[in-house]
Amino acid sequence: MKPHEVPLLFDVSSEGRCYPVVPDVDVPEKPVDDLLPPECRRKSPPRLPDLGAVEVTRHFIRLSRRNVGVDNVFYPLGSCTMKFNPKATEKIAAMSGFAMLHPGQDYSSVQGILELLYECEHFLCEISGFDAVSLAPAAGAHGEMTSLMIIRAALRERGEGRKKVLIPDSAHGTNPASCTIAGFETISLKSGPDGLIDLEDLKAKMTEDVGALMATNPNTLGLFETDICEAAKIVHDKGGYVYMDGANLNAILGIARPGDFGMDVMHFNLHKTFSTPHGGGGPGSGPIGVTKELEPFLPVPRPVKNEDGEYSMDWKSPKTIGQTRTFAGNISVIVKAWAYIRMLGAAGLKRAAEHAVLNANYLRRRLSGTYRIAQDRMCMHECVFSAPEIEGSKAPGQDVAKRLLDYGFHPPTVYFPLIVPHALMIEPTETESKATLDEFADALLEIAREAAEEPEKLREAPVNTPVRRLDEIAAARKPILRWNPDAPE
Numbered sequence: 367m368k369p370h371e372v373p374l375l376f377d378v379s380s381e382g383r384c385y386p387v388v389p390d391v392d393v394p395e396k397p398v399d400d401l402l403p404p405e406c407r408r409k410s411p412p413r414l415p416d417l418g419a420v421e422v423t424r425h426f427i428r429l430s431r432r433n434v435g436v437d438n439v440f441y442p443l444g445s446c447t448m449k450f451n452p453k454a455t456e457k458i459a460a461m462s463g464f465a466m467l468h469p470g471q472d473y474s475s476v477q478g479i480l481e482l483l484y485e486c487e488h489f490l491c492e493i494s495g496f497d498a499v500s501l502a503p504a505a506g507a508h509g510e511m512t513s514l515m516i517i518r519a520a521l522r523e524r525g526e527g528r529k530k531v532l533i534p535d536s537a538h539g540t541n542p543a544s545c546t547i548a549g550f551e552t553i554s555l556k557s558g559p560d561g562l563i564d565l566e567d568l569k570a571k572m573t574e575d576v577g578a579l580m581a582t583n584p585n586t587l588g589l590f591e592t593d594i595c596e597a598a599k600i601v602h603d604k605g606g607y608v609y610m611d612g613a614n615l616n617a618i619l620g621i622a623r624p625g626d627f628g629m630d631v632m633h634f635n636l637h638k639t640f641s642t643p644h645g646g647g648g649p650g651s652g653p654i655g656v657t658k659e660l661e662p663f664l665p666v667p668r669p670v671k672n673e674d675g676e677y678s679m680d681w682k683s684p685k686t687i688g689q690t691r692t693f694a695g696n697i698s699v700i701v702k703a704w705a706y707i708r709m710l711g712a713a714g715l716k717r718a719a720e721h722a723v724l725n726a727n728y729l730r731r732r733l734s735g736t737y738r739i740a741q742d743r744m745c746m747h748e749c750v751f752s753a754p755e756i757e758g759s760k761a762p763g764q765d766v767a768k769r770l771l772d773y774g775f776h777p778p779t780v781y782f783p784l785i786v787p788h789a790l791m792i793e794p795t796e797t798e799s800k801a802t803l804d805e806f807a808d809a810l811l812e813i814a815r816e817a818a819e820e821p822e823k824l825r826e827a828p829v830n831t832p833v834r835r836l837d838e839i840a841a842a843r844k845p846i847l848r849w850n851p852d853a854p855e
């Protein structure tokens with residue numbers, strides 16, 4: 367075993383070590399035949415490790431210390447808005463009145479959560495300028511797909527089978543993926559030299575067989591699409607819809623509303639903008655907002671407030687695209703987002719956006735003399751640089767990212783957006799102090815010096831982490847996610 371390796375509990379298990387010992391049962395045992403049908407019963411007892419409580423505790427604490435997360439390091443993962451997750455909202459979501467609810471309960475016994483869902487939809491309408499919101503989608507990508515299904519349903523109702531969707535070349539990879547899964551064909555739009563949607567290219571490609579434009583605003587270069595109203599007009603004049611990827615809403619909260627600048631439908635990422643935990647696969651939440659015109663197509667069920675003031679779920683919307691998620695969505699995430707919105711209030715949300723933009727611009731100014739920046743002008747919540755050349759390296763973005771781990775920071779997003787060579791996409795978020803931003807900028811400046819003078823330090827990084835460079839392709843394609851006693855070594 368290598369010095370840093372943490373052995374599996376199974377490997378350190380030894381018989382009779384188990385503590386505390388569970389006392390013998392002093393009530394009559396119910397025959398198992400009464401409880402479970404034979405096909406559901408185990409054929410042999412589970413293989414569990416035999417360990418003392420101290421060993422188990424140490425094992426998990428040791429593992430948790432190896433984790434790099436937003437609670438122990440600065441985590442500037444561009445496009446993902448990895449901000450501080452308040453523990454107060456965790457506590458609220460864990461309250462038994464929320465956590466122990468069953469989705470099959472009678473509406474009269476769950477008035478509180480129904481009111482919360484109803485209120486959360488209205489907060490999101492107010493924040494985004496849309497007429498209606500559905501909390502159903504389980505993540506941003508799911509919100510994208512739900513939105514495109516709504517657009518398709520609306521087109522069908524008009525008797526149109528438009529098949530194409532326009533997507534800027536700077537878009538997040540989920541955009542073309544959701545679009546394809548929803549049955550559309552994607553057409554790429556070129557970004558102009560200023561990093562924004564090229565209106566001439568849009569005009570040329572916006573024909574009458576195009577159902578929608580998928581725009582991201584602020585876009586993935588961290589720039590506000592200043593011609594968004596004009597772009598929406600071009601699409602609307604040809605009978606199309608504009609979908610907005612709202613993953614970057616953190617930058618414009620309380621400042622600009624997509625519903626006001628001509629968007630027809632948008633997804634939110636509660637796990638980015640509204641500070642719910644994110645990473646490790648979620649759970650996330652990707653609500654969508656729509657205009658009045660598209661509201662009838664929203665997924666069911668929808669929380670409603672009845673005339674007598676009681677809340678219930680409406681399952682009978684005649685034009686709905688149907689149910690896209692079990693029950694009402696990822697409730698615990700929605701509770702945390704609702705609590706975050708209530709905690710900050712309207713003024714607090716606006717301040718969060720202003721600080722996010724200020725922090726990103728601070729880093730932009732500190733780094734742009736040393737790192738090549740994609741667009742050197744005022745950015746929104748994130749900024750995109752290129753990694754410096756590193757002798758003997760084909761992926762300098764990767765090298766800079768790994769070296770940052772040695773300096774105690776989580777790396778930024780690398781190699782996205784695709785239109786920037788060796789991209790380093792940095793999003794500091796509003797929750798970081800100037801001192802942290804300075805430490806991070808100092809580390810990146812030092813890394814730039816190393817890239818020129820000691821390139822091997824980057825090629826070999828990381829050296830100060832429990833494990834060195836991992837085989838990321840194998841980890842993505844052939845992940846080993848659970849212990850299997852019969853697997854070959």
Ligand SMILES: *Cc1c(COP(=O)(O)O)cnc(C)c1O
Binds near residue numbers: 446505507508586652
């Ligand atoms: C994160 C992100 C998405 C997808 O959201 P998920 O919740 O990860 O599915 C889409 N677009 C942009 C710009 C994003 O940053």
